[in-house]
Amino acid sequence: MSAFRTVGARLSLALLAVVALVLGLVYVIVVPSLKNRLIDARLTDLDRAARTLAAEYKQNPNDPDFFSNASASTNARVVLMSVVSESPTLVTPGPSSVPGKALGDFTNDPITTRTAETSHLEQGTVKRDGAEFAEVSVSIKDGSGNILLLSAPLHDAIADVDAVQRRMLFAGGLALLVALLVGYTAARLFARRIRRLERAADRIAGGRFGEQVADRSADELGELARAFDRMRLRLSGLDHARREFVANASHELRTPLFSLGGFLELLEDEELDEPTRREFLDTMAGQVRRLTKLADDLLDLSKLDAGRLHMETQPVDLGSLASAAVDEFAGVARASEHPLEYAGNGGAAARGDPQRVLQIVRILLENALVHTPPGTRVEVSVRRAGGQAEITVTDWGPGISPDDRAELFERFYRGESTKASGSGLGLAIARELAELMGGRIELESKPGRTVFSLVLPAAEVTREAEPEREPVTV
Numbered sequence: 145m146s147a148f149r150t151v152g153a154r155l156s157l158a159l160l161a162v163v164a165l166v167l168g169l170v171y172v173i174v175v176p177s178l179k180n181r182l183i184d185a186r187l188t189d190l191d192r193a194a195r196t197l198a199a200e201y202k203q204n205p206n207d208p209d210f211f212s213n214a215s216a217s218t219n220a221r222v223v224l225m226s227v228v229s230e231s232p233t234l235v236t237p238g239p240s241s242v243p244g245k246a247l248g249d250f251t252n253d254p255i256t257t258r259t260a261e262t263s264h265l266e267q268g269t270v271k272r273d274g275a276e277f278a279e280v281s282v283s284i285k286d287g288s289g290n291i292l293l294l295s296a297p298l299h300d301a302i303a304d305v306d307a308v309q310r311r312m313l314f315a316g317g318l319a320l321l322v323a324l325l326v327g328y329t330a331a332r333l334f335a336r337r338i339r340r341l342e343r344a345a346d347r348i349a350g351g352r353f354g355e356q357v358a359d360r361s362a363d364e365l366g367e368l369a370r371a372f373d374r375m376r377l378r379l380s381g382l383d384h385a386r387r388e389f390v391a392n393a394s395h396e397l398r399t400p401l402f403s404l405g406g407f408l409e410l411l412e413d414e415e416l417d418e419p420t421r422r423e424f425l426d427t428m429a430g431q432v433r434r435l436t437k438l439a440d441d442l443l444d445l446s447k448l449d450a451g452r453l454h455m456e457t458q459p460v461d462l463g464s465l466a467s468a469a470v471d472e473f474a475g476v477a478r479a480s481e482h483p484l485e486y487a488g489n490g491g492a493a494a495r496g497d498p499q500r501v502l503q504i505v506r507i508l509l510e511n512a513l514v515h516t517p518p519g520t521r522v523e524v525s526v527r528r529a530g531g532q533a534e535i536t537v538t539d540w541g542p543g544i545s546p547d548d549r550a551e552l553f554e555r556f557y558r559g560e561s562t563k564a565s566g567s568g569l570g571l572a573i574a575r576e577l578a579e580l581m582g583g584r585i586e587l588e589s590k591p592g593r594t595v596f597s598l599v600l601p602a603a604e605v606t607r608e609a610e611p612e613r614e615p616v617t618v
């Protein structure tokens with residue numbers, strides 16, 4: 145990266161530009177106004193002195209020391225100018241009293257000329273022999289037409305301004321240097337922190353989640369580092385879940401495949417009697433069913449993860465759906481000796497996808513039949529409360545321990561006491577499907593009674609309420 149494209153260089157240049165701009169503005173505004181104020185102050189002094197001196201001279205024009213005293217007290221040259229001829233010329237004092245200056249210096253003096261024209265007091269600055277003077281001229285008004293001229297050199301004031309100018313330039317240079325140093329150091333510190341974040345991002349992108357992204361500052365970069373660290377923890381969790389999922393899925397696939405392979409070998413034995421062969425084939429069919437269910441579940445989960453599971457949102461009559469599910473499981477329940485019934489307690493319409501609602505009820509019903517001992521009563525019921533509609537599967541089995549309850553909905557989690565050969569995916573799928581429909585799965589369990597409810601948003605039913613059904617008992 146070119147040196148001028150780094151954040152550090154850009155920050156220091158920006159700081160430098162701001163300081164230079166501020167100094168330039170101060171210089172442009174302060175220096176000329178300071179000079180004008182000094183000249184104005186000098187002219188005001190001269191103005192006041194000129195009025196007094198004109199009055200004094202008019203009263204006593206023959207005082208031989210008037211001009212030397214006036215010059216000393218005003219710190220300016222005080223001369224008398226004649227305007228009888230066309231151009232103003234010096235009358236008094238003579239050339240000797242103006243040391244180092246030729247007489248012609250004051251001839252045609254512009255300020256005196258203005259007074260000659262207007263007869264008023266005039267003031268201004270003039271340049272003579274390369275030097276600048278503040279001048280005030282005032283008419284004596286004694287009938288002679290003579291004018292008193294006060295001319296003060298401005299080199300002191302200009303020297304003061306020059307000194308201020310020099311100091312400002314020096315201070316400006318120093319400020320720029322400090323700005324450059326401070327900007328560069330601050331920018332280096334920032335750049336170092338940004339590079340640390342960049343390295344952390346590279347580490348995370350490379351799948352190395354072990355090292356914490358640390359920056360304790362309270363500023364935006366600190367916030368960014370903390371956001372990075374949250375991302376690291378989340379990605380690390382996801383990565384862990386992904387690895388666990390792959391490991392669990394392969395394990396779940398391997399077990400029935402291994403068993404199928406074993407039975408295939410056994411079936412090759414020609415001496416097998418027919419009943420044993422039949423038994424082996426039944427077990428193999430069971431393993432194939434298990435594999436098919438596992439493949440379906442894994443497919444559903446991958447669709448859920450990819451957000452590709454299609455959901456139809458429409459009014460679903462939970463009553464008829466519950467009754468259909470109970471009918472579907474009647475055979476299985478009879479085989480496993482579970483009294484199964486639909487408590488036909490009126491209808492309830494929910495908003496959701498009928499196929500997915502049925503899938504969830506199947507998962508809950510299968511669990512109630514598989515994870516409870518034979519003889520356990522199982523009941524399905526529906527209910528509408530407020531803006532929600534529920535379908536509930538209740539069993540009077542041994543219940544679920546509090547330890548299991550916390551993780552029951554995790555993928556591949558099987559209860560400690562579970563003897564059945566499930567994969568632990570049913571409840572995980574049920575919960576994700578319910579959430580996709582804007583609902584949830586609720587669980588209440590105590591020894592002797594377990595209640596799983598699918599709670600969905602209620603739908604307004606436009607058609608006439610269904611007639612009350614008789615409880616279906618299998």
Ligand SMILES: Nc1ncnc2c1ncn2[C@@H]1O[C@H](COP(=O)(O)OP(=O)(O)OP(=O)(O)O)[C@@H](O)[C@H]1O
Binds near residue numbers: 544
């Ligand atoms: N009605 C219930 N009574 C007692 N335990 C239950 C009940 N329902 C679920 N469980 C417990 O919850 C665990 C997780 O259930 P889940 O449906 O997710 O997986 P599974 O039934 O073991 O396997 P799969 O559903 O994938 O075939 C079960 O292993 C079981 O221990």
Ligand SMILES: [Mg+2]
Binds near residue numbers: 507510511566570571
């Ligand atoms: Mg299950």
